[in-house]
Amino acid sequence: MAKILLVDDQDSILKTAEAILKKAGHEVFTAADGYIALEKLAIFTFDLIVTDANMPGISGFDLVKALRIGEKTRNTPIVMLTSRQEKRDVEKAIQAKINDYVIKPIDPNILISKINALLEKASGKAS
Amino acid sequence: MTKSALATRFLTKWGFTLAITGFAVLVAMASYVVFEYRNFARLEIHTNEVISQLRQLEASIERAETSQRGYLISRQLSFLQPYHKAVYLVSQELTDLTQLVADNPLQVWRAKNLDRLIDERIQKMETIIDEASRLPMSQVAKHIDTETMNELRTEIGKMETEELNLLAERRKYSQRFSALSIVFLIFGGLSAFLLLIFSARLIRTAAKRNMEQSSLISQVFDSMTDGLIVINKDLVVTHSNRASDLITEKKLRGMTLAEVYSHSRPATAGDAPADIDYRNSSLYRALRGETVLRFEVTMGNVDRKLISVDARAVVGEDGEIVAAFCTYQDITQRRATEDEWRNAREAALQASRLKSDFLATMSHEIRTPMNGVMGMATLLLATDMTNEQESYVKTIKGSADSLLSLINQVLDHSKIEAGKLELDKQDFDLSGVIEGVMSLFRYLARSKNIDLKIVSDPAVPPALHGDPNRLRQILLNLVGNALKFTERGYVEVLIKPVDDTGHKLEFSVRDSGPGIPPDKQSHLFQKFSQVHDSKFVKAAGSGLGLMISRELVRVMGGEMGVESAVGVGSRFWFTAVFEVAKMASLCEWKPKGGREPLNGRILVAEDQVVNQLVIQKFLTSFGLECVIAEEGGAAVERAQSEHFDLIFMDCRMIPMDGYEATRRIRAFNKIIPIVALTAEGVSGEKRLCLEAGMNEVVNKPVDIDQIYRLLQGYLNKPDYDESQLDKLAEYESEGKSLIETLSEDFFTNGKALVVSLEESVRAGDLEKMKHYAHALRSPGLTLGLAAFAKLCAELEETGPGYDQIELRSKLDRLNSLYNRACGWLRQQTRSSKVS
Numbered sequence: 001m002a003k004i005l006l007v008d009d010q011d012s013i014l015k016t017a018e019a020i021l022k023k024a025g026h027e028v029f030t031a032a033d034g035y036i037a038l039e040k041l042a043i044f045t046f047d048l049i050v051t052d053a054n055m056p057g058i059s060g061f062d063l064v065k066a067l068r069i070g071e072k073t074r075n076t077p078i079v080m081l082t083s084r085q086e087k088r089d090v091e092k093a094i095q096a097k098i099n100d101y102v103i104k105p106i107d108p109n110i111l112i113s114k115i116n117a118l119l120e121k122a123s124g125k126a127s
Numbered sequence: 128m129t130k131s132a133l134a135t136r137f138l139t140k141w142g143f144t145l146a147i148t149g150f151a152v153l154v155a156m157a158s159y160v161v162f163e164y165r166n167f168a169r170l171e172i173h174t175n176e177v178i179s180q181l182r183q184l185e186a187s188i189e190r191a192e193t194s195q196r197g198y199l200i201s202r203q204l205s206f207l208q209p210y211h212k213a214v215y216l217v218s219q220e221l222t223d224l225t226q227l228v229a230d231n232p233l234q235v236w237r238a239k240n241l242d243r244l245i246d247e248r249i250q251k252m253e254t255i256i257d258e259a260s261r262l263p264m265s266q267v268a269k270h271i272d273t274e275t276m277n278e279l280r281t282e283i284g285k286m287e288t289e290e291l292n293l294l295a296e297r298r299k300y301s302q303r304f305s306a307l308s309i310v311f312l313i314f315g316g317l318s319a320f321l322l323l324i325f326s327a328r329l330i331r332t333a334a335k336r337n338m339e340q341s342s343l344i345s346q347v348f349d350s351m352t353d354g355l356i357v358i359n360k361d362l363v364v365t366h367s368n369r370a371s372d373l374i375t376e377k378k379l380r381g382m383t384l385a386e387v388y389s390h391s392r393p394a395t396a397g398d399a400p401a402d403i404d405y406r407n408s409s410l411y412r413a414l415r416g417e418t419v420l421r422f423e424v425t426m427g428n429v430d431r432k433l434i435s436v437d438a439r440a441v442v443g444e445d446g447e448i449v450a451a452f453c454t455y456q457d458i459t460q461r462r463a464t465e466d467e468w469r470n471a472r473e474a475a476l477q478a479s480r481l482k483s484d485f486l487a488t489m490s491h492e493i494r495t496p497m498n499g500v501m502g503m504a505t506l507l508l509a510t511d512m513t514n515e516q517e518s519y520v521k522t523i524k525g526s527a528d529s530l531l532s533l534i535n536q537v538l539d540h541s542k543i544e545a546g547k548l549e550l551d552k553q554d555f556d557l558s559g560v561i562e563g564v565m566s567l568f569r570y571l572a573r574s575k576n577i578d579l580k581i582v583s584d585p586a587v588p589p590a591l592h593g594d595p596n597r598l599r600q601i602l603l604n605l606v607g608n609a610l611k612f613t614e615r616g617y618v619e620v621l622i623k624p625v626d627d628t629g630h631k632l633e634f635s636v637r638d639s640g641p642g643i644p645p646d647k648q649s650h651l652f653q654k655f656s657q658v659h660d661s662k663f664v665k666a667a668g669s670g671l672g673l674m675i676s677r678e679l680v681r682v683m684g685g686e687m688g689v690e691s692a693v694g695v696g697s698r699f700w701f702t703a704v705f706e707v708a709k710m711a712s713l714c715e716w717k718p719k720g721g722r723e724p725l726n727g728r729i730l731v732a733e734d735q736v737v738n739q740l741v742i743q744k745f746l747t748s749f750g751l752e753c754v755i756a757e758e759g760g761a762a763v764e765r766a767q768s769e770h771f772d773l774i775f776m777d778c779r780m781i782p783m784d785g786y787e788a789t790r791r792i793r794a795f796n797k798i799i800p801i802v803a804l805t806a807e808g809v810s811g812e813k814r815l816c817l818e819a820g821m822n823e824v825v826n827k828p829v830d831i832d833q834i835y836r837l838l839q840g841y842l843n844k845p846d847y848d849e850s851q852l853d854k855l856a857e858y859e860s861e862g863k864s865l866i867e868t869l870s871e872d873f874f875t876n877g878k879a880l881v882v883s884l885e886e887s888v889r890a891g892d893l894e895k896m897k898h899y900a901h902a903l904r905s906p907g908l909t910l911g912l913a914a915f916a917k918l919c920a921e922l923e924e925t926g927p928g929y930d931q932i933e934l935r936s937k938l939d940r941l942n943s944l945y946n947r948a949c950g951w952l953r954q955q956t957r958s959s960k961v962s
Contacts, residue, residue, distance in 0.1 A: 083908075105908040108854055
């Protein structure tokens with residue numbers, strides 16, 4: 001079981017991803033925008049972060065940039081949610097040093113398998 | 128104007144007036160003082176006269192008294208003679224005194240008093256003298272008294288004192304005035320001197336300025352290459368510059384107009400110079416208020432000059448014409464150059480035409496043997512040969528092919544130059560032409576791993592009337608170029624109508640090639656031009672392709688251009704005007720196979736039997752039920768009483784037209800899609816249709832593919848992705864199934880979002896609209912509402928230059944898609960519960 005932070009401005013995505021991750025046995029925290037995400041990140045430590053790419057205010061890319069600078073979150077795996085239209089965003093996201101991305105609409109199997117792979121890799125490194 | 132300049136102007140304007148006024152006041156005061164001074168001096172003399180008169184009077188009286196006493200004592204009559212003389216003098220002097228003091232009433236009164244006292248005294252003396260002759264001395268003596276005499280003396284003393292007082296007073300005044308007059312004299316002299324200096328300076332500055340100005344003006348005038356003459360109202364030349372003197376060969380300044388025009392040109396060459404009536408001159412006419420513009424005259428006695436003349440009046444401040452000026456331009460040289468240039472151009476064009484003719488003939492002549500070479504090579508290829516031989520023959524054929532295409536280009540070029548390029552006119556299938564071009568390049572594109580694709584706007588009419596071969600030629604050239612230079616990425620052909628009519632199309636060929644530097648772009652369409660750069664060495668060809676293409680486009684009534692960025696790619700575009708193919712050719716089109724049948728009931732309001740048949744044929748071929756209404760009224764009736772999934776509405780029907788029918792149907796049915804069928808695309812018709820409440824406009828002749836796509840969009844259930852729901856089916860959220868939770872959110876929040884989106888469009892707030900579209904797209908995607916999500920995505924992509932009408936029709940579709948999506952979701956959740 002891992003502690004996961006979900007960041008997305010769209011309620012439907014939050015609910016869907018939350019339901020999927022909960023069913024997979026993870027502890028899920030949600031944030032409706034980048035500011036809330038940063039607040040929660042200041043209080044808790046997460047094993048993995050799932051964030052939307054395009055959000056008003058702090059965008060997903062800015063969030064990732066910020067996280068990669070922070071001591072605590074530098075090595076936290078990040079999965080980005082992108083749209084099919086935002087092909088360029090995927091490239092941008094990879095440049096922003098995310099660990100993986102999932103194209104919306106979320107396919108539960110893809111999301112779970114990607115997250116589990118990342119978590120395994122992280123725990124392998126840790127141990 | 129600066130402050131100091133303003134001050135100077137004020138000084139020159141008012142300084143003099145002020146100075147002169149001051150000076151006049153000074154003079155007036157000085158003369159007053161001098162006058163007064165003189166007056167007092169005269170009065171002083173007068174007073175002195177009065178005093179001396181008084182003293183004389185006193186002396187005379189005393190003399191009379193003394194003489195009288197002498198007589199009394201001596202009793203000698205000889206003493207009486209001076210006495211009488213003295214008495215006579217006294218009366219004389221008294222009269223004089225009275226006259227002298229006539230200006231002073233007090234003195235007059237005193238003089239009268241004196242007169243009385245003297246009278247009394249003389250009376251007494253007369254009495255004593257009389258008594259003395261009769262009486263003894265002792266008795267006489269008692270009459271002698273000194274009282275009257277004393278009184279007299281006192282009175283004279285008083286008068287004298289009065290006069291002396293007056294004298295002192297007057298002296299005081301005259302001294303003051305004399306001092307004043309000295310002061311005024313000094314001041315007057317000083318100010319006169321200052322005034323003199325000031326005015327001298329002013330005059331000098333003004334003169335200097337005038338000098339400078341006129342020298343500047345004459346310098347400017349003289350530096351002009353055009354001649355300039357200014358005359359005043361008296362017909363005298365006030366200004367003339369060097370150029371005008373040179374042109375007219377006279378020193379004009381100071382001449383009268385008549386003199387200027389005397390002997391100014393020979394009547395005919397060789398004749399003696401003749402006078403011209405100056406009243407016909409431009410200057411004279413300009414002075415009469417005419418503006419004489421640009422006429423040319425020949426002037427000069429020796430060298431004949433061609434002069435361009437331009438004359439105008441100069442209007443003074445009061446609106447009256449005060450002068451006239453006229454400019455002369457010697458255009459002899461210019462005209463000669465122009466003629467030379469024109470001749471040279473004519474000659475060059477002639478040479479170029481000859482060359483083109485020669486090229487055309489030659490190209491044609493070369494083609495004949497080339498055909499022989501190619502034909503034989505083709506035949507040879509069909510025979511049995513060794514591999515080596517076959518490869519040789521293929522090379523021959525390949526070389527012949529490129530040679531022939533080169534010759535064709537040269538031929539086209541010379542046709543263009545000779546203006547002999549003509550277009551074919553025939554109906555053709557646009558997609559056939561494009562497909563033909565693409566098929567030629569597909570192999571090459573695949574081998575280079577380049578994505579070759581066509582994007583055609585649905586509004587592009589499929590059948591056109593024009594020259595398909597020339598269109599093909601242009602496309603071949605552009606696509607060929609794009610493929611030649613592009614090493615990876617894509618080459619894309621885009622076709623879209625430029626305007627509502629659909630007659631003018633824009634074709635563009637976009638690639639992800641190396642791009643063309645901006646400075647090279649302008650040379651692209653010139654003859655024999657290629658972008659010479661190490662990156663482009665692979666390019667081979669005549670360099671005529673683009674130039675010919677552009678000419679072809681021009682003949683087709685369009686334009687051609689390029690947009691390119693180095694490292695990004697290029698976009699070559701051109702427009703061309705076509706006619707729409709005749710109705711007859713429509714029926715020849717065979718519906719392409721492989722269309723999925725559609726379901727639905729369609730009402731067609733159309734009054735022309737042929738059109739009814741065509742559209743009915745189309746619709747039934749799609750598997751649709753088709754009901755025909757002969758005119759608008761009938762369509763309204765049927766739409767009211769029966770159920771239809773869509774209405775095709777012809778616009779021009781009698782008695783009720785399509786617009787009116789649509790308005791009436793919209794009064795009771797806002798949802799049913801109504802598609803306008805318009806004949807020849809009249810501009811503005813689309814707007815009329817949409818305003819009447821129709822959803823879309825289709826131009827006739829209708830294209831079967833277009834109709835199918837359109838019907839698919841309206842009739843097919845929205846493109847739902849059920850698999851997406853299946854994937855989410857097992858998950859739960861908030862105590863319910865995830866799908867249920869999301870659906871309920873979509874039902875409640877979705878509606879609000881759609882409404883907000885519409886409001887933001889109405890308010891013209893594009894950013895907000897995009898925000899709402901984004902918020903709708905996410906749940907749409909998650910819930911598998913693919914069509915809905917796609918429309919949201921389209922709305923999100925709306926650019927600033929969007930089409931209002933198009934956006935509004937998208938909003939209508941969004942509404943209907945949302946409602947249908949809700950219905951579908953309800954159905955899905957119900958069925959999943961049941962299962």
